[in-house]
Amino acid sequence: MIGLKGFACNANPLFKGEAILKILVVSDIHYPDRRADIPDLSSFIEKSDLIFATGDFTCAEVLDYLKSFKKQVVAVHGNADDPFLKTTLPENLTVEVKNVKIGLYHGSGTPIRIASRVKNIFDCQLDAYIFGHTHIPLNKLINGKLFFNPGTISGFRSSLGMLYIDSGNIRGEIIRLSSHIMGV
Secondary structure (H helix, E strand, O other), X not given: OXXXXXXXXXXXXXXXXXXXXXEEEEOOOOEOOOOOOOOOOHHHHHOOOXXXXXXXXXXXXXXXXXXXXXXXXXXXXXXXXXXXXXXXXXXEEEEEXXXXXXXXXXXXXXXXXXXXXXXXXXXXXXXXXXXXXOOOOEEEEEOOEEEEEXXXXXXOOOEEEEEEXXXXXXXXXEEEOOHHHHOO
């Protein structure tokens, strides 16, 4: 497992390795309420060291699918998740990976000013804020902080994200998925 844990704002660094860490980021899968199946993410998961999931799986079967690949899954629940997920997963959490402090939160409200709302959920400064909810991909630096939303896997314009962490730096990539591949 990747050495990853929650931290206080003055946490010690966990990673000092030289290799670039690749993190798959998924959100808003919405199975079975908006999808007939769980999408095949195996090719993306196999290329990843870690998985971040920012909620709206809708049911625990999706989380079980992600965990079946034997990669560490760091997840928060979303507003559309079933009661089991809402009691099992936190609403938000913070982790430190290779000296990069990251907050995960599903999100709430409209897309307008969501970056500000997400940032205000956390009581300390982070290097990256990872969220979902809006179904609108976002990969943007604001005042030197990464705000990253992978989009949704359940819509016409399906997407997911990859984060790359190296030497205390983080960058994101939005990957657009064809509807044929995603089965929508």
